[in-house]
Amino acid sequence: MNEQSLLARSIRTILMAGVSSAFIAVPALAQDQSSNTENQNAEDVERIEVTGSRIKRIGELAPTPVTVISGDSLIDAGVNNVADLLNDLPSSSVGISPETSNNTIFASGLNNTDLRGLGSERTLVLVNGRRFIGGSPGSSAVDLNNIPTAMIERIEITTGGASAVYGSDAVAGVVNIITKKSFDGIELDVSTSQPTQSGGEDEFASFTFGSEEGKATFITNLSWARQKQIKGSDRDWYVNGPVTIANPENVDNTDGIPARVVYAYAPQSLRFYSRTVDFFGPTGHYTFSNDGQLRPFEEGEVLPAGPPGTTNTNYYIGEGDGYSFIENGYLRTPLDRVNFSTIVNYDINRDHALTMEVNWANSQAYGESSPAFFGGLPIYADNPFLPQEAQDEINAAGGVVGGYYLAQDFGNRQYSQDRTTSRIALGLEGSLTDTWFYNAYATVGEVQADTRWYGEMFEQRFYDAIDAVEVDGEIVCRDEIARANGCLPLNIFGRNQYSQEAYDYVATDAIREAEIGQTVFGATVTGDMFMLPAGPIAAAFSAEYREERSETLPDPAMRAGLLFNNQSQPLSGEFDVSEASAEFSIPLLADMEYVQSLTLETAYRYMDYSTSGTDDAWKIGLNYALNDDFRVRLNRSKSVRAPNISELYAPPGQTFRSLSDPCSQSNIDNANPKYQDNIIANCRAQGIPEGFEPSDEWKGVTQPGFIVGNEDLVNEVAKDITVGVVWTPSFVDDLSLTVDYWSFDMENMIQYFSGPQVVQYCYQASTLDNAFCPLIERDPNNFEIVNYFEKPVNSASSETTGVDIEAAYGFDTEFGAFNFRVISTYLDKRQFNSTGFEEDLQVLTGEQSRPRWKGRFITDYKIGDFSAVLIGNYRHATVADRDWDPEVNNYNEIPSYTTWGLTARYDITSGLQVRAGIQNMFDRIPPQTPFAYDQGAYYDLRGRRITAGINYRF
Incomplete structure (x- = not known):
């Protein structure tokens, strides 16, 4: 042929x-x-x-x-x-x-x-x-x-x-x-x-x-x-991406008004997590200059307040000191x-x-991804790294405040x-x-x-190192056991304010x-x-x-x-x-x-x-x-x-997810009517009271959980x-x-089932007797979700x-x-x-x-x-x-x-x-x-x- x-x-x-x-x-x-x-x-x-x-x-x-x-x-x-x-x-x-x-x-x-x-x-x-x-x-x-x-x-x-x-x-x-x-x-x-x-x-x-x-x-x-x-900042359509907010005009889930709307097309940032630590004191929201001096926290246009229980005002658009989603976004x-x-x-x-x-x-x-971030970081007024002005503000708040910190000095986390x-x-x-x-x-x-x-750190060492006090004229870690284990005080109030030895004590790389x-x-x-x-x-x-x-x-x-x-x-x-x-x-x-x-x-x-x-x-x-x-x-x-x-x-492998708690009153009010009665009954059966809302700190960070076979x-x-x-x-x-x-x-x-799905299906079920609720753990005191299993x-x-x-x-x-x-x-x-x-x-x-x-x-x-x-x-x-x-x-x-x-x-x-x-x-x-x-x-x-x-x- x-x-x-x-x-x-x-x-x-x-x-x-x-x-x-x-x-x-x-x-x-x-x-x-x-x-x-x-x-x-x-x-x-x-x-x-x-x-x-x-x-x-x-x-x-x-x-x-x-x-x-x-x-x-x-x-x-x-x-x-x-x-x-x-x-x-x-x-x-x-x-x-x-x-x-x-x-x-x-x-x-x-x-x-x-x-x-x-x-x-x-x-x-x-x-x-x-x-x-x-x-x-x-x-x-x-x-x-x-x-x-x-x-x-x-x-x-x-x-x-x-x-x-x-x-x-x-x-x-x-x-x-x-x-x-x-x-x-x-x-x-x-x-x-x-x-x-x-x-x-x-x-x-x-x-x-x-x-x-x-x-x-x-x-x-x-x-x-x-x-x-491709970084987020490389594409103008991403830099000026859509910003959504909880609709201030919305009353409830029966008024015909959408719960969320597009507010603008602009760079968006969170009003927390500065590179030099920020905190709320009695007289305002403060952060630190690169050389460690206290100054007011700068932010762009704060988003308008939404209905009760919503978090619009946690965000702003434009320039400022907060966590920038654009700067920490990666597309490829x-x-x-x-x-x-x-x-x-x-x-x-x-x-x-x-x-x-x-x-x-x-x-x-x-x-x-972004550098490591910490919310609710305890900052005590007697920390000798703080300038006097900051110590006075924190003393006026009772001697301790919760700080927010984006650890830029440790670099972006790379995998x-x-x-x-x-x-x-x-x-x-x-x-x-x-x-x-x-x-x-x-x-x-x-x-x-x-x-x-890369850009990793020993978490407990970090907490020990930033909690500094002065003893006999020397700045040391507050915890004596940590000091005995080699803890060196770490100054995070500013940029590059610490010694190399203190940095090395906290920073590390890891491998799998x-x-x-x-x-x-x-x-x-x-x-x-x-x-x-x-x-x-x-x-x-x-x-x-x-x-x-x-x-x-x-x-x-x-x-x-x-x-x-x-x-x-x-x-x-x-x-x-x-x-x-x-x-x-x-x-x-x-x-x-x-x-x-x-x-x-x-x-x-x-x-x-x-x-x-x-x-x-x-x-x-x-x-x-x-x-x-x-x-x-x-x-x-x-x-x-x-x-x-x-x-x-x-x-068991740890993972982190952004959760929305179905038992929060704001979510119950806007829940799908098909499941609303089940959600209310299941939340009350767990002792979660009417009007419950997780803290802004809980809402502002991803929550830890475990993936299991x-x-x-x-x-x-x-x-x-x-x-x-x-x-x-x-x-x-x-x-x-x-x-x-x-x-x-x-x-x-x-x-x-991802963490959000585990939480969702638990409370949408007809009773708590289902395959999902046993996979969730809540704090018995404040009822916030602290763990889940996928x-x-x-x-x-x-x-x-x-x-x-x-x-x-x-x-x-x-x-x-x-x-x-x-x-x-x-x-x-x-x-x-x-x-x-x-x-x-x-x-x-x-x-x-x-x-x-x-x-x-x-x-x-x-x-x-x-x-x-x-x-x-x-x-x-x-x-x-x-x-x-x-x-x-x-x-x-x-x-x-x-x-x-x-x-x-x-x-x-x-x-x-x-x-x-x-x-x-x-x-x-x-x-x-x-x-x-x-x-x-x-x-x-x-x-x-x-x-x-x-x-x-x-």
Whole structure:
């Protein structure tokens, strides 16, 4: 069979499979789909394996919808990280990204994708059909930073449940990254992306070389990428973000007046936490100059007072001494990556081949937040570091006041992440007969993930050091035991007023070391069993054994809870699973009137987990082809997800959350009427009196709590349905339309309840006898919440349905070739119930994280050595909360959001290509509403940016 015939058959395979050709490079596909050597016969070469099935097929309708993205699409999109492209697809959402992880201490810099918005843990990422090691301890979610983009041939995405074929985690679908298998020559690639505002620059360099001569072929790549930080002060739309207040005109929750309104678009600060200590005395609000002298606290325009119990006047806009949200805001985590990858293939003979994949990656990122902060800091009048004027003011207040301090002298708290991933995969594949093939492999992966904290301090040492007195003419720490342990007095009334020795006694860095390990052994045989009148029954039989393990070892000071805002215990957990699966493709009818083909697709997988026990997954489907133009597929499956190590074994780890106490009278007055009676009854049952309000100090700081695992968790279960049609009319060249309806019904979902949720569900329940109230601790004297526990349970369920629509059309003209592609997703229903109680069912369809419509439009144009691609990404208008009513606020509506990018390439010679582009060409900023303006998971925070690159191959 000649090359032209082979290519034609490959194109037919893609179209008949209903695969989106929106980004596909067909010639590369025709070459790389083969798992056999170039000396095999043409029938073997054309037999391919499409993601969603282990069966190698010839020109059949794929059992599940598959979208294929070519490696070149990364270049067209102006990105150098596969996550940046996946997260723009309508079927996907951001799991974790540098735009969302700055304040997530152990996750800064991670890049996870999230199919259908069902969670990164429910999206299985494969590399060449094999599992890849997770990116963070205790989690199975793959860090896409570890996949070098220069090695990507294509990405195949199926968004139906695929546990029966691939095992746990494939609930929402599978992202299968197919790498280049060989390369002949040397290739250099360099690119840059420069925003028109400072911050967020990207740089990339790649070196690839390989050989395709003889029995041994290989490809090796070394690449480096750097993305720079975006501070809040780098973006004018963030500096002048929306400021909301409790509406002074609001009376109650029945007057038709919104409780909160947008007051201004301006920098906002808190009226406390100066860099030199501030306090309220009998005659005013004071702070200290840099040299330690008392002066009045300076502030801008104080926000107008709201209804009783609200805290508007705790904030001001403009310049001042208080805590600046803009100055301490960060929109994008800086990230440096180095990737090394090599793939070696060796043909033992015409029927058998060895493969080896080696991956090594290092990523370094850091999150950054404000310096340590202290509220209610006891300041005594006899502190000898205080000037006389301050001592007099504090004596007039009774000898002690509560101070507020932002420890700027200790620097911003930074969370440095250093992750090193090593992986090797060995495979043996080939043919047993003309129609039976095998693939056996073993992979071993390790991740070393170290987190280091800067700008930290020993909290109790700090309290001891600032409480100074004068003894025998010498300034010392007041507490004698602390003095005996080396305490040195620390002067925080001003800037840099202390000795280096005193600073060293209090300041420290801390580290947490973490290790992840994965070992997988697997084998698959696939082929034709026997003939039926409509054709042969094709089958695939697989077996797999997998071990996962994770360990963390926090700094001794962290384990002892001695550091500000950080307490963590070691994690150590592991599990193993043995699995066996069988998949069959059974032709029922063929070459009949109105039935070109009708095929039954079915699969079953048995799983035995050392943690959650035995379980199974299955799928059954029908593929029907009326003719070459019109095809239909139906699929029904059960998928499972086993709890991961972190969910099972997480030790108590300290976290901090901003809480709103439902028992405060102001919250009761504005509570949802549906729950108001329950909240009142539960609060009174705990002895909390009417009119209770937490102190301003409690409201002004985040509250401590603990995250804990649960070894009693069981597997999540998902039932999904896919019904699709594929239309490729023979009377119109290069036109295709695919429409797929999909539905996910999930039960026993593992749900972490954050501190705010624990508090909310406790008091919204019909009685205090629920799963949440035991997770809350209150001070018996003032009733303020002092502790809470965040623990996962199998309590949640969800239902998600929607429609995917993909269309493609291309044509040639005398002045070039044009291709148009549209990929869109319509979300029909998204319901979620975190507790299992009927009254807690939430309809989330059309909220910000789940818009009704998402779309991607691609136009590419080529003439001679020049090509250009125009890409548009669209998010439909949403709301912040579907439970909203006019009493809540006046800013629930979030407008639609569209960005456009243009990239052009020109081949100067056969080996030299230059490219340039402009992304977010109209400089579209996030919607300027309180719930949207800083959300990097949904909107472009970088703004307009110019991209340029050069590629040289020889």
